[in-house]
Amino acid sequence: MSLKRKDLVSIASLTPDEITLILETADSFKEVSGREIKKVPALRGKTVVNLFFEPSTRTRTSFELAAKRLSADVINFSPSSSSVVKGETLLDTARNIEAMQADIIVLRHPDAGAAETLATGVKSSVINAGDGWHEHPTQALLDLFTMREKNLNFKGLRVAIVGDIAHSRVARSNIFALSKLGAEIRAVGPPTMIPVHLDRLGARVYYDLNEALRGVDVIMMLRLQLERQGRALFPSIREYSRLYGLTAERVRLAEAGALVMHPGPVNRGVEMAPEVADSFSSVILDQVANGVAIRMGILYLLSGAN
Amino acid sequence: MPTDGPMITQDKKEEKLVMDASEVARAVTRIAHEVLERNKGIREIALVGIRTGGVHLAHRLARRIQEIERAQVPIGELDITLYRDDLAIRKDQPVLRRTSIPFNVSDLKIILVDDVLFTGRTIRAAMDGLIDLGRPAEIQLAVLVDRGHRQLPIKANYIGKNIPTSREEIVHVYLEEEGEEDRVVLLKNAGGGVR
Numbered sequence: 001m002s003l004k005r006k007d008l009v010s011i012a013s014l015t016p017d018e019i020t021l022i023l024e025t026a027d028s029f030k031e032v033s034g035r036e037i038k039k040v041p042a043l044r045g046k047t048v049v050n051l052f053f054e055p056s057t058r059t060r061t062s063f064e065l066a067a068k069r070l071s072a073d074v075i076n077f078s079p080s081s082s083s084v085v086k087g088e089t090l091l092d093t094a095r096n097i098e099a100m101q102a103d104i105i106v107l108r109h110p111d112a113g114a115a116e117t118l119a120t121g122v123k124s125s126v127i128n129a130g131d132g133w134h135e136h137p138t139q140a141l142l143d144l145f146t147m148r149e150k151n152l153n154f155k156g157l158r159v160a161i162v163g164d165i166a167h168s169r170v171a172r173s174n175i176f177a178l179s180k181l182g183a184e185i186r187a188v189g190p191p192t193m194i195p196v197h198l199d200r201l202g203a204r205v206y207y208d209l210n211e212a213l214r215g216v217d218v219i220m221m222l223r224l225q226l227e228r229q230g231r232a233l234f235p236s237i238r239e240y241s242r243l244y245g246l247t248a249e250r251v252r253l254a255e256a257g258a259l260v261m262h263p264g265p266v267n268r269g270v271e272m273a274p275e276v277a278d279s280f281s282s283v284i285l286d287q288v289a290n291g292v293a294i295r296m297g298i299l300y301l302l303s304g305a306n
Numbered sequence: 307m308p309t310d311g312p313m314i315t316q317d318k319k320e321e322k323l324v325m326d327a328s329e330v331a332r333a334v335t336r337i338a339h340e341v342l343e344r345n346k347g348i349r350e351i352a353l354v355g356i357r358t359g360g361v362h363l364a365h366r367l368a369r370r371i372q373e374i375e376r377a378q379v380p381i382g383e384l385d386i387t388l389y390r391d392d393l394a395i396r397k398d399q400p401v402l403r404r405t406s407i408p409f410n411v412s413d414l415k416i417i418l419v420d421d422v423l424f425t426g427r428t429i430r431a432a433m434d435g436l437i438d439l440g441r442p443a444e445i446q447l448a449v450l451v452d453r454g455h456r457q458l459p460i461k462a463n464y465i466g467k468n469i470p471t472s473r474e475e476i477v478h479v480y481l482e483e484e485g486e487e488d489r490v491v492l493l494k495n496a497g498g499g500v501r
Contacts, residue, residue, distance in 0.1 A: 001401065002398035002399050002400070002401065003399070004398065021401075024402075025401075025402050027404060028385065028387075028402040028403065028404045028405070029402075031404055031405055031406070032388075035438070035439065036439075036440070037438050037439070039438070040388040040389070040438065041388065041389060041434070042387075042388040042389075042393055043393075044394075045394060046394070297402075300388075300399060300402070301399050303393075303399065304396055304397055304398050304399045
């Protein structure tokens with residue numbers, strides 16, 4: 001089986017088989033990352049452009065490293081250093097990049113739907129590296145990869161996703177991916193951060209963290225976007241932390257050996273106590289390492305001749 | 307068992323048995339002896355099977371060597387997909403399998419094992435893949451079948467059987483490990499061309 005698509009825009013559009021193929025392909029690339037010489041010639045002669053309209057060190061570096069380990073040429077393009085400030089549209093910017101023979105464009109953009117727009121407008125493959133509140137498919141895939149690596153089976157797996165679900169593309173992509181693979185999802189947060197009709201995506205809503213954590217196999221914490229304070233979503237950081245912060249006592253409510261995940265960067269002492277972030281249950285750094293393998297897998301699968 | 311050739315329909319193919327189970331077993335035994343003779347024992351040698359057929363044969367070879375020498379040889383599995391020379395021109399990306407070589411290849415005499423030697427392109431890819439993992443003292447090549455038609459200057463050190471073929475024919479190696487009776491067959495393909 002191969003991935004018969006030009007772009008990776010969302011998890012919602014993937015079949016369970018395609019998700020499994022990506023995870024299995026990434027498995028082979030994990031081995032490459034463990035070698036002394038971490039490079040294979042699979043994408044020699046291909047050009048990957050990181051087009052980032054939002055600051056992101058982690059995701060951009062991860063994609064850059066993934067492309068370089070596959071021997072592709074990588075160009076980083078960010079708005080502060082580009083013509084975007086001069087009023088060029090997204091599509092025009094992308095077409096200019098394409099005219100320079102880019103094979104794959106990795107897009108991070110503040111607007112939901114930007115990746116889809118770009119994918120339909122250019123011949124190059126487009127990988128969504130996060131578009132507004134819509135999706136962040138590679139993050140969800142690396143989260144799944146990490147769970148699978150820890151020998152978790154998705155069927156019936158109980159996963160609590162905690163935090164600002166409404167404004168989180170990570171949460172959306174994970175809810176889509178986990179429900180496609182048959183996991184049981186519990187979405188936890190204050191009512192102001194839970195979108196309406198979340199149950200239709202296959203997630204059960206909880207407002208009480210202690211209740212939601214009982215018996216879960218995975219605790220996935222979301223970053224509290226502190227810049228949203230003042231928008232009346234929560235009264236104070238301290239109150240949010242008291243009600244929805246993950247402490248060592250709360251981890252004990254979950255299944256023994258439950259994984260603690262976080263897409264980073266962690267606000268220590270806000271959504272997660274420092275001792276939890278550094279504990280044995282925490283797989284936060286595994287997630288980062290696996291991100292490179294997942295992105296190598298996706299770049300490889302999308303790089304077939306068009 | 308997967309094949310590099312195109313799918314062919316039942317009525318077009320004509321199957322000819324070129325090696326049966328006992329011939330395959332004898333070939334493996336002979337290669338085991340030749341490996342030991344050439345390398346003067348098993349010191350500093352390691353077997354690396356090329357996925358998928360080569361891996362099974364490498365394990366058989368290792369078992370046979372162990373029976374003869376009463377000692378184990380290190381064994382690894384190599385997936386050459388990322389080193390193929392047609393990745394940039396293929397429409398669909400081939401499925402990746404895991405490379406698993408649990409020893410340092412540097413300074414070892416590596417015996418690459420594959421089922422069929424044809425154009426030599428797989429072996430070229432395998433050598434590049436191996437060298438990315440270290441600097442072997444030597445690379446030798448063992449194949450169950452050499453069917454000719456090389457496109458690269460590559461030659462096997464140990465050959466189970468030379469089988470003269472035309473380019474359009476397909477050689478199929480069936481192995482017990484994949485639920486088949488051990489045998490090698492030649493498919494006359496009236497439908498024409500291989501890759």
